[in-house]
Amino acid sequence: MDGKTIKIGVIGYGVVGRGTVESLIGNAAVIRDKTGLDIVVKGIADLNIDRKNDEYTDLVEIKTKNADDLINDPEIDIIAELIGGYGAAKKFITGAINKGKHVVTANKALLAVHGREIFGLAEEKGVSLGFEASVGGGIPIIRVMKEDLAANNIQEIYGIINGTANYILTRMTKEGKAFDEVLRDAQEKGYAEADPTFDVEGIDTAHKICLLSSIAFSAVIPFDKIFVEGISNIKPVDIEIAKELGCTIKLLAIAKKDDSGMEVRVHPTIIPDSNMLSSVDGVFNAVCLTGDKVGTTMHYGRGAGGSATGSAVAGDIINIARNIAAGCGSRVPVLGFVKGSELSGLRSIEDITSCFYMRLMVVDAPGVLAKVGGILASNGISVSSALQREKEQGGEYVPLVFMTHETKGHNIMAAAEEIDELDVTVEKSVVIRVEGER
């Protein structure tokens, strides 16, 4: 096994591209001692390669603006696609696969939306496609499910898998500030992008749970079937009331499977403070998995950043390099299964059962509670506790909060619609799902 050289082409030299090269070149000696292999970055392609000079770029043989220079290089065994996005990234990945090269990527958006096509192509061509870096930065989770926990029927995933949204919610929780204010500050500090839509509206989280649940449930989950709700409507008052109830609001990715079907969803979620996920703060990520054999495991770490994500890209590269050296092809299927499960039981959000937090702003007058209670009851919703706050000085309206027992999404939506039409309610009612033992 000693002495073999594996050559890598890196497309995209941004934060993750640089982090990957930093791992591969910076730790080349460590990697050589572990693997017995020389894993060499032969080339870097980046549209702005002229302006990218550092201690590593000087060490590579090919620096180019044209990714095809790497894809077409017969010496290169593995292509790392690290530009992100859909168009060019897809072209490069499929181009590399078609040339028989193994591919490693951190591109969850592309794989969530075009996965079926790309995974199919990789299997057809018999190459490996590593995407550990696409979820949870450096936290090992994808291969953990595909390999370590392969003896399990995975039944549940709960994840905090977007660092930006978690950073904003954490600061809102600790500082009592409004979403807009914290977002602006996060943008100034570089924790949120100029266009934060993917992060704060839950889309990035949905991309990631799409991949995780596809592996967990042995089925390609269609991205457009995933319910997605972001955090931009979360108000300080809801965070505050949740706190009073011994709970925290987190943007969770949730996937569940039971005998009657599957569900995959992303939304702000109220969880009890006793749940370990409630203490996952700031830019950190964590994924809890429940398997029928292993029970619940939690996997925690930095969910973003060049070094952490680069560690995962480099881990995938090492994994593939070891396969090449050992003379085996793609020993584990790309999503970890050979024969998929039926998707027929994928529940819509209306059919998904959970407990709910419902906050109304109501006129502080007699009969309101009876009226609202009647609507909840007529929609088959059973209330576990109700909380009416004192009127603030000078205020005319009071928040009225209900915690419900388990009910289906369409019940709560129907009730909310009726309640919003009452003349005693002055704002659209706020509905937040509640998960976990309380």
Added chain:
Amino acid sequence: MDGKTIKIGVIGYGVVGRGTVESLIGNAAVIRDKTGLDIVVKGIADLNIDRKNDEYTDLVEIKTKNADDLINDPEIDIIAELIGGYGAAKKFITGAINKGKHVVTANKALLAVHGREIFGLAEEKGVSLGFEASVGGGIPIIRVMKEDLAANNIQEIYGIINGTANYILTRMTKEGKAFDEVLRDAQEKGYAEADPTFDVEGIDTAHKICLLSSIAFSAVIPFDKIFVEGISNIKPVDIEIAKELGCTIKLLAIAKKDDSGMEVRVHPTIIPDSNMLSSVDGVFNAVCLTGDKVGTTMHYGRGAGGSATGSAVAGDIINIARNIAAGCGSRVPVLGFVKGSELSGLRSIEDITSCFYMRLMVVDAPGVLAKVGGILASNGISVSSALQREKEQGGEYVPLVFMTHETKGHNIMAAAEEIDELDVTVEKSVVIRVEGER
């Protein structure tokens, strides 16, 4: 890849043996869908096989008291050694390896003490030796280090990796009870063994950190060089004072590596409540790793039990089965490295630097603080805070607690020895290491 059959022999049908068979047979369809392979338990060997009858034992071809019936069966590809202990287990493992069979085991004691010989034999014979189940029950951690984090120079490990000790400490902390009382109750409940020495004296934890640190540091760490101190001397008063300081006492396995050397140790440790390990309670295990690229990750779950541990054994078996099906041998070295590091820098406990908690029981008289302070100073120990408690009613002595800045082990030991000889101290001083940001 479809349709290949891999045959397994299971030696030892106790809790873990049964858990493994339950995973492999109970989830055979799941595993087949994931791998395309039929992984078949061909035989079970157990000295008490006559008395072991359940829904799975009826399904295996060979039931025997003689492990050699499985080891010598040419059809069996993988042997799972799940009897534990040193003598017979070692004979079976080396016997199987010598027959060219792959081996999976949960036997940390054997591998920690006789690892060098067994690992060497496995590499010589070109077979795989899986031992994921030996640390942290079902939590993926060994292969996480060998593969996922292979691009990292792993610098630190902090682990709670013995469920019995953690269960006892958790109950002592929550209920204020003494060690002996909680141990007795744990024994009655089946959480602690009749002879609890391995668990409560830290030996089992040391076996596990021996394996983890060998992988992390790319060096076979000699078990007998690991400092081990258990929890049987932990007193409720120390737990109580730690609480007042915003801290928790946990039995930690600690391994660190820097430019000047390595250290591997097991001892009760005071950690701040802000550290995630402080909330790992009961029989749960957790391992925090710090890699130079990935940063700190945490891996949490059930550290024991038949199902969880069986999940890890079955995961190793699936991994090896996929290697066999893909026609590659042992693609990753048994400890995750080809070329080992120098061991010359392994620090003794006297040379290891940390902060300390030191509790004395002293006569409540003038001059005591000055006397003790003088001894600490003359041993080069700098105190970060001191705490003297009120005398309890009727009591003659008071606890006097010092928290020190970083100092070497031999300084604190020398100071403790001097202090214990003072006529104002009435008990041997209690010294507990302190780790983590406060």
